[in-house]
Amino acid sequence: MAEKNQENGVGAGNPIVEVSPKPQKGLTSKLIDCLEKLIVSLMYDTSQSHHYLSGNFAPVLDETAPVKDLPVKGHLPKCMNGEFVRVGPNPKFAPVAGYHWFDGDGMIHGLHIKDGKAAYVRRFVRTSRLKQEEFFGGAKFMKIGDLKGLFGLLMVSMQILRQKTKVLDKSYGIGTGNTNLIYHNGKLLALQEADKPYVVKVMEDGDLQTLGLLDYDKRLKHSFTAHPKVDPFTGEMFTFGCSHEPPYVTYRVISKDGVMHDPVPITISDPIMMHDFAITENYAVFMDLPLYFQPKEMVKDKKFIFAFDETKKARFGVLPRYAKDDLLIKWFELPNCFVFHNGTLLSFTCFKFQKHYPPELINMFLFNREKSLGCQIPVPKSIVWLLFRYVICKKANAWEEEDEIVLITCRLQNPDLDMVNGAVKEKLENFTNELYEMRFNMKNSVASQKKLSEPAVDFPRVNESYTGRKQRYVYGTLLDSIAKVTGIVKFDLHSEPEPGKGKIEVGGNVKGIFDLGPGRFGSEAVFVPSKPGTTSEEDDGYLILFAHDENTGKSSVNVIDAKTMSADPVAVVELPHRVPYGFHAFFVSEMRRLSWASWGPSKGTSFEARDGGVLDLNSFLTLKLDSDHTFLSHVDQEQLQEQAEL
Structure with missing residues (x-):
């Protein structure tokens, strides 16, 4: 086993940590289970359905080894030799009570492409959390979907009790690895804010193997964003993490060879959570938006635990990206922060308890329960760090233009975390998500914004060869009233939007729409260039995405021409199994995979x-x-x- 681990990059002298949690069965575990069942039976309606466990949101329970020689309509371009992977929530075990879309275990669906042929595979991200629940044969960790009313507080107490009594082992983290995928230094990383990155190896036949956690030779002591940025010109990766105590945000630079540089603390007045950020050629952009933690209202009004303060302004911090400290950071403000709930940084202000709750109940919500933080109680990271998908924006790109930093991002108005939680719904109320351009003038300190689209659009992607540099095209997903992806839209930033349309249609800055058709829904589309680098035209390439036909129950992978956005796909690969709706995707080229095989993860x-x-x-x-x-x-x-x- 040791030799095998060394071959895979696990072991001494390597930053990949083998994950071996040690949960404990026994009388204590059984007693806590009985107490939890009693709480659920008295306080939760187990007869209600879960929207995000029904239809094509429902999980697939089994993994699938590579299924080869799949039917292909059309042709798969040679530039697509590699593996298209997409991650999303897929709970292996039924929840004890509530369930939120962000709760599920991470599962990666992969399409391996080589010389025009395709194979499909799906594997769980084998997190510490998943391994422990497999050990017990059922769900043991609390769910975001439980966090409503007094019931939510009691379910948090069950989690803390299991950790305190060593029934659950939190030494390897409790994340799900269900949010995003990125490739750096020969490693495919499965990411989620509550944890360190999980390393997933892409095998020669397209199979996927979780190797362990990445801690960068023990230099990574804090959380790791689900949206780090890789500069295609330097090979470096830029990332950050959040904490419950100062420094609340820590910025990191990772060399092209995978060496994590010293931490750069970012001074912010309150604990915050950032889901995403941005880089340009010379700067990193951090964002601070107000999210309030309101346990009193949660218990009193049986509301979800978070709410926004629409009176607060949004703050954007621009820092030289190789800074050794944050002395040179420049902060900008934009008004009406309630329209910036899609921002890539979330800030919450701690609720002051005073005499509303006894100390033992307050302590349930401490990050570090051995240290008192006074009356200002920050949200525990095991709860907060999964709560972002529809509260924050998805950033497309940022660049420098004369004296200005330009940020292209999506903005969600009237956010409500509870809208992707609970019972089956016909539609999401007040769901508006729009593409925006934000500008920050480094010379006169003025910030401005401009609306680029009608609702609803999300998951913006670009040709990643232009990450941090000025680019022209943005590819987003079109969303219906229930937030299902109905198609892919291409925006041209060199053109002005046509005002007053009320919906997204071709014209103005909308250069093309690929409509999936009635009853067919997709996911985030990834741009694959026809030629690597920036020599060819920016939109010379293809968009690839998973899709599902609710009329037939069949899933597929669609490849479309990014330049023409033709209604006729370049290729459609019929899949042997259903692929549930999920989150972010990535394309691992065959050359990238070979870089792992030829040099290994520790050789550079x-x-x-x-x-x-x-x-x-x-x-x-x-x-x-x-x-x-x-x-x-x-x-x-x-x-x-x-x-x-x-």
Whole structure:
């Protein structure tokens, strides 16, 4: 086993940590189970259905080894050799009581493509949380969906009791790995805010294997955002984490070789939670939006535990991205922060308890229950860090333009965390999500914003070769009244939006819409360039996404032309199993996968080119050849190594 772990990058001298939790069965566990069942029977209506456990939100309970030679209508372009992966919530065990869409165990669905042929695989992200519930044969961790009314407080107490009595082992974290996927330094990472990254290996046949946690040689002591940024020009990864005590936000830079640099504390007055942030060529952009934790209202009015303060302003912090401290950060404000609930940074203000609750109940909500934080009680990270998908925005990109930082993002108005929770719904009330441009002038300190779309659009993606640089096109998902993805829309940022339409349709800055058709729904689309790098046209490539036909119960992968947005797909791959709706996706090119196989996760995958430029196989496989920023594309591994040796 030790030799096998060393081959996979697990063991001494490597930042991947094998996850081996030690939960405990026995009398204590049984007594807590009985107490929990009593609470549920007295205070929860178990007859109610769960919207996000029904229809195609329902989980698939079994994993699937690679199923090869799938039917393909059309053709799969050669540039798509690799693996398309998408992660989402997929609970292995039925909840004890409530269930929120963000609660499920992470499951990765993969489509392995090679020479026009396709194979499908699905695997759980084998987190500490999942392993412990498998040990017990049922759900043991509290759910976000439980956090309403006094019942919510009691369910939190059950979680704390299990941890205190060692029934559950929290030493490896309690995250689900269900939010996002990213590739860096030869590793595919499954991410979720409540945990460190999980490393998933893409095998030669397309199978997926969870190797363990990534702690960067024990340098990662805090949480890790689900949305780090990889600079395609330098190969570096930029990330951050949040904490319940100062520093509330910690910014990190990770080299192209996977070395995590020293922490940079970001000074913020209150504990905050950021789901996303942005980078440009020279800056990192942090965002601070007000989210209030209101346990009194939760108990009194049986409301969900979080609410926004629409009177607060939104703050945006711009920091030089290689800063050693935050002395040079520049903060901007935009008015009417209630329209910025989609912001990539969430801030909550602690509720002051005074005499409303006894100390033992207050202590349920402490991050560190051995240390008193006074009367200001921050939300426990095991609750908060899963609560973001529809409260915050999905950032498309940011760049520098003369004296301004430009941010392209989606904005959700009238957010309500409870709208993706609980019983089956016909529609989501007041659901509006719009594409926005925000500008921050570094010279005169003025911030401005401009609406770029009608509702509802989300999950914006770009050609990632332009991450942190000025780009023209944004690809978003169109959402219906129940937040299902009905199609993909292409925005042209060089064109002005047509005002007064009331809905998204072709014209103005909307250059194309791919409609999935009646009863068919999709997920986030990922851009795959025809040629790596920035030599070809920005929209020269393909969009790939999972889709499901509710009329037939069949799932598929669709490939569409990103340039033309033609209604006729380039390819449709029929899948052997149903794929539930999920969250974020990523495309791992075959060259990226080979970088793992050839050098291994600890050997590095970068070379110095002849002119001092960097060849980085973990970025977009581009080689800087000369000073005019031209790049060499479509070369094989031997050619790249020969160039590097010159």
